[in-house]
Amino acid sequence: MIESRALTIHRPGTSDPVLSHVDFRIRPGEIVTVVGPNGSGKSSLIRALLGHMPLASGQVTRRAGLRIGYVPQRVQLDTAIPMTVRRFLSLPVRVRDAEAEAALASTGVPGLGQRQLTQLSGGQFQRVLLARALLADPHLLVLDEPTQGLDQPGIVAFYQLIEEVRRRTGASVLMVSHDLLVVMRSSDRVVCLNGHVCCEGSPQHVSTAPEYRALFGAEAAGTLALYRHHHDHDHDRMPALTGPEGTGHGHGGACGHDHHHGHGPAHGTAPAP
Numbered sequence: 365m366i367e368s369r370a371l372t373i374h375r376p377g378t379s380d381p382v383l384s385h386v387d388f389r390i391r392p393g394e395i396v397t398v399v400g401p402n403g404s405g406k407s408s409l410i411r412a413l414l415g416h417m418p419l420a421s422g423q424v425t426r427r428a429g430l431r432i433g434y435v436p437q438r439v440q441l442d443t444a445i446p447m448t449v450r451r452f453l454s455l456p457v458r459v460r461d462a463e464a465e466a467a468l469a470s471t472g473v474p475g476l477g478q479r480q481l482t483q484l485s486g487g488q489f490q491r492v493l494l495a496r497a498l499l500a501d502p503h504l505l506v507l508d509e510p511t512q513g514l515d516q517p518g519i520v521a522f523y524q525l526i527e528e529v530r531r532r533t534g535a536s537v538l539m540v541s542h543d544l545l546v547v548m549r550s551s552d553r554v555v556c557l558n559g560h561v562c563c564e565g566s567p568q569h570v571s572t573a574p575e576y577r578a579l580f581g582a583e584a585a586g587t588l589a590l591y592r593h594h595h596d597h598d599h600d601r602m603p604a605l606t607g608p609e610g611t612g613h614g615h616g617g618a619c620g621h622d623h624h625h626g627h628g629p630a631h632g633t634a635p636a637p
């Protein structure tokens with residue numbers, strides 16, 4: 365759907381790289397999450413993929429006619445100007461009442477149309493932003509830190525909603541997130557960024573990668589624990605789950621983990637490349 369090759373971005377007006385030689389792609393129906401420390405270039409990658417940022421070199425290709433629903437990292441609300449949820453949903457493209465209400469219902473916040481944006485909780489606001497992005501009937505949803513400010517149950521619920529949206533609409537989902545535990549459970553593929561792609565692949569693969577553990581330390585150990593359980597099935601009979609970019613997890617001799625790791629909830633959900 366979107367692909368970058370050797371994408372390189374410089375800090376504005378300098379030759380100082382923010383991102384170097386990033387190869388990235390997202391396929392139909394995938395949930396891909398970009399993780400990385402603050403300042404590692406996650407938002408820059410998203411903005412470059414969307415064509416909102418100039419490239420120093422490399423290229424970005426978007427499928428012709430691709431409809432994108434975008435939830436940006438920050439939404440500047442002018443609190444001096446009252447705005448209802450309903451009006452907000454018609455910006456920038458006017459939608460009918462029935463469409464607006466259906467979108468709100470589909471993201472778990474029905475009946476909020478007449479509320480002021482400023483009166484919403486963080487979780488409600490994120491769901492309204494998602495509803496607005498869905499009104500574009502997107503092939504690809506792009507969400508930059510959609511769970512910031514949410515508590516742990518709110519984060520889990522939001523990811524469940526994202527998975528449900530993917531099931532219902534078939535849209536691909538590209539997210540930036542700091543919620544490592546939830547990311548590892550809910551993504552088909554994880555890209556770990558630090559100015560370049562440190563490692564990427566299935567959550568199982570990334571959570572055992574030394575580069576990931578070096579970046580996230582103790583937190584990474586928590587995500588590793590997700591994949592430790594005793595086997596309750598025969599690996600040899602599992603169909604090969606071939607991940608992208610050669611980071612597949614087919615459980616042959618070269619699968620690269622210690623085989624005390626089992627499968628998190630994401631296992632087996634990856635769509636065919």
Ligand SMILES: Nc1ncnc2c1ncn2[C@@H]1O[C@H](COP(=O)(O)OP(=O)(O)OP(=O)(O)O)[C@@H](O)[C@H]1O
Nearest residue numbers: 375376382400401402403404405406407408409540
């Ligand atoms: N408009 C800009 N002008 C100058 N530098 C910028 C600009 N936007 C981003 N940068 C710099 O580019 C680098 C990457 O920023 P970016 O926002 O992409 O990182 P991030 O991984 O999304 O960070 P965070 O997790 O804190 O949101 C940072 O060093 C940042 O200071």
